[in-house]
Amino acid sequence: MAKRQLAMVMDLNKCIGCQTCTVACKTQWTNRNGREYMYWNNVETHPGAGYPRNWMEAGGGFDDQGNLKDGIIPDMVMDYGVPWDYNHDEIFNSSADEFVLSPNTDPVWGPNWDEDVGIGDWPNSYFFYIPRICNHCSNPGCLAACPREAIFKREQDGIVLVDLERCQGYRYCIAGCPYKKIYFNPKISKSEKCIFCFPRIEKGLPPACAHQCVGRIRFVGFLDDEESQVYKLVHKYKVALPLRPDFGTQPNVYYVPPVLAPPKFDENGKPIENEQRLPMEYLEKLFGPEVHQAIKTLEEEMAKRERGEESELMDILIAYNHADMFRLDHNYYEKIAAEQGLKGSEYFKIVDVRYIQGANTKKVEGVFGKVYFETQPALKKEEENKEHH
């Protein structure tokens, strides 16, 4: 196992399906070089086919015995969707009566084709959003499937990467990943995938999808850092669960399951008490049997807050301070860099000091004890007052 593991928690009660994350990742990594069709981060409407289409039925992952299961490579046209372009330039030389701005290939499927569709029928329809990135699994199906051992987990943080020097483009990894989160790059004939934005993290900037998530649903930190929200949500409160744990890859992206939904209506339009819009079986399929306890915990803590009581869990999920959602432990990366002889390297120069706390953060004595990062004066003041009294 990698020495430490970075993780992300996504709160599905807060996700608004805006796809800011998707586009942020795209402009950071996948708008070029054969990656155009890839969505290292996608957001899909559930219940639904997802992206690539029907990925949950496309095999890969491990069976109960720990054997890798067969899988398929999704189809470019019908499952991923071809990234069409437009005849934008023709508007300058066509008559307005004739010009039609149109895709250069007939769209038949795409990464968000069934946006907001879900299930049921008005007024009792239902849907919610699941954003997905590579899970940087502890037991990656992609890695196990690669005959060249060209996929590895970074020792320092467990990020799963394809060694592009070694990768020969066999694409077994795609079949082997049950989440279909590794992609074939036709331009370089190698596989590529979400890299958890490690180059950003190494410089003190959270992953693009998480940092730029405007719904503020994503927490990033090390799972062994007991002060991190990911630790608390995953281990302490156990409200953050992996997606499809039955696939056996041990994901390191976790989800707070959706608990909020309005009542359904009877045929007279009267709200029906105690009937879920979203069947529990569906949530159980997605998040495993633990989902019951997680939902119970969430409901109990929400009820506390409604009564005006304190709840640490609610405080975490509310995330008062956006900067506090990320604990990137920059001191740790500096140490690694030094060990690798990369000290002083451009790649580790901090570009942003707001997110770099972590288990290895040096605590410097200040007037009231700790010294905090200057960028968070509100927090600093509050803590100082607390200590003062």
Next chain:
Amino acid sequence: MALSRRDFLKALGASGAGITLGGNAAFAKQDAIIVEDPRQSYPNTSYTENMYRGEFSYTYGEKEDHGTAYHCVNCQGNCAWDVWVNNGIITRENQVANYTPINPKIPDFNPRGCNKGVQHSHVTYEKDRILYPLKRVGKRGEGKWKRITWDEAITEIAQNIYETMLKKGPEGLFIHVGAGMLTEARGAAGKRLGTLLGAVRNYIASYVGDMFPGVTVVYGEGNIGCSYDFFYTTNVNIWWGQDPNKTRIPDAHFLWEGRYNGAKNIVITPEFNSTCIHADLWVPVKAGYDGFLAMAIINEIIQKKLYKPKFVKHFTDLPFLVRLDNKKLLRLEDIDPEKSPELDHEVFKIFEEKGEGKEFEPHATFFSWNTKTNKLTVMPGTEGAPVKTLRLKDVGWDIDPALEGEWEVTLKDGKKVKVTTVFELVKKEAQKFAAEKTWKLTGVHPTIVEQLAKEIALPKVVMISMGFTIGKYFNGMLAQRAIASIPGLVGRLGPYGGFNTENEWAISGMGKLSGFAGKYKQRFASGFVQEYVLGNMLKDVEKLYDDEDIRRATGLSKEEYLKKVKEDLDNFGNDEKWKENFHNKDGKPYWDTVETFLIFADSRFRRNKGATYREAFLKKAKFFAYVDWRMNSTAQYADIILPAKSMYEVWDLRTNPGYHRYANMAQPPQNLKPIGEAKSEWEICTMIVEKIQELAMKKYKETGDEKYIKIPDPTHSKTGYRELDKLVEEYTKGGHLRTDRDAVELALESVDQFKPNTIETIRKRGGFLQLNEKAGKTSPLYPDKPYNSFENNLYLFERFETLSGRLTYYVDHDRWIEAGAAVPTAKEPIRPKRYPFVLMTPHARWSIHSTYKESSLLQRLQRGVPYIMINPEIAEKKGIKDGDEIKVFNNLGEFYAMAKIYPSCPKDAIIIEHGWEPFYFKGNISHNTVNASPLNLLELSDAWGHLKFGGNWDGNQHAYETTVDIEKA
């Protein structure tokens, strides 16, 4: 650049069904270093890592080079972005995410910015970017352009403006800044030019149908409410006709964080939208029946005595007396204050004494019946009362006005009339809409009405937020008013919540950018009637709505209705009529004298309803110049197109709307490589005034005749003239205001609420400043609390900007009385019954109106072509499958789009998100073709109290009032 589909298929070497690969297949591992377990350790990782590290460094560039920006289109987000740049090319953008938290117990506003903003870098370099000044060389719309120099372009525009001024005067000009540029600094360039020349422009909000006239009726202004962090602190939030998860993306987190903090979210919309999914209650109201539901709630609140009498007596006109003989409010002019036997003469005198020289205005002074003295008592705080406070008890008076009862009052001529309270009349009207009676119309079960009334009345803090859709129905103004009337009954102002449309900050001093200290009056035209003036809307209305439709919605026959509309329209049309009738007669100001058009950032041809607008407009436009950064369906028909800079290339400042307390500053990245020959609007306008002055001076020097530099303008210039020899001096403030950067500097110097700040302090922070305490209009802006309107009214008893000085429930304009709308009420939609489906066109998640609709990155996350959402049951009946092309039609026309089967769509409606440019559709015919926008006579009314044409009182274009049928194409 994306690979084409064929390339991809080739590269993949596979198509059709996916290929199956065995997971454990053995493979020859030639020449590879042996790796024991790549989960544990891996020998050499640097090739891959350094490649990605290099890519990141490339996109990030150097921090010092970065720009700051936000998107100035008609999106209300106003989010600060860090613009990354490498070697002069913009690579991407990342939210600044540095807004200072105001309180450790309230979530901050980071990282503000949405899915559209996050790809502006991409469209900045898209191929529809206008790079050079272009001159039309074929017929209009033929698509034949010639690249010309800036000087040639500016000369042609200046010549046309000058000729029109000489021939027709300023009223021949139309200079308009559209919804594509809603910022204070940048948008002011074109506005300043228009105001200086005396050109006509119309209000934007009403033109795009985003005004809140019904809210103005009640509160005296339409844009009121809170900063979005307020929603975190409430007990209940009601989202009426709104989908904040889609249309308030940067602020939506406050809803769900508020939920975790114990606040309920209730959504009232016909479709089960993306906000409903996590709401506590969704109320599926039938499209266009929101007003009926609001009235049912009002009835429930009154019948169950959930209203707050003490509040209502102070802050509403509900205790005011109404004459039963003519339904008019009882005014001071009706009685003889000397002789009236019922009047409390003592209070009357004290008001005169305390008035500090102010006298009663008999037409705007009103009464209640004081239960303490059992006398007719003049009310303080009205527009015509010398005493301006809303206090009912003060030195010298103690009024406890009756809410219910009937009395007799002696008029001037000795005649006696019966009077009652507004409250009694509201109560009576509301009874007509009791939940049991309106259930079948609204689709809302009475138990829900009961619940809503309680949720609104009982908790400590409740906020009703209303979206733009409500005003898009023909009787939407009445629905807005009915909804806005609810919170006043239950005592909600300031800290107790109330009503939210869009908060606006006070930014005094900004007027310096667009105005001339009152020297010139802007020729403001109505946005409401634009389609009638520049287009042929009346014809479409006549065609679409039959007598029965119009009777149902107005109570008038088609003939009567059309006659009145035409009469109202006829009250305006030029300077002369304006002078005669402005604030005097019903109708809305407009000028059909316009012939030379200069339009900035307004894709109007994609917005106009009906099929004939464009043709009519182009016939009117002798000359039409258009300024924008991208080609659109309006630019396609221009005579001259000028390339504007887009959002990351200019200096700009934006404050409003007041969703948050920060003003953002745009500063272009250092060393940015120019994109084509684009220029900022400030530079463009400066060039235009220079050229006009040059032309005028030349003519003057040639002839010695002053008429070539002095254009008469008796109605809109204090001097009576527009002096063309002083244009440059005036426009540039003596040379100090020529560029976009000058504008930003002037704004920073002039606006009180920005102090203390300079470009440097703002840049350091990440491109924004925090407004100081003076920014609150009707409440203080506390340093550590979210903002909400009307705290000053609640605690300091300040009057509202209404005729009664209070929240207004009674409008006794003759036309309103005639229409049965003196008190809040609801009326049926006008949409034809001949077709089965309401066409709903809500704001999209994917575009700000038409802006960003053409982005390939965003289209790939939709369906690439316009699509229509249809309920599955309806689709099945019609034999329509997902992905089919369908025809949508009524007797105005037809258009084609892709079907999307959508379970959350009601069965009596179909949904197409708005903003699609016509050129996305077959035959250049969009969804607006099947729509007409009828004028509501109440919205046309004027000259009553605070209902006078202006930024708060125009009407809305009605986008939701058509029905259609569909079939598989």
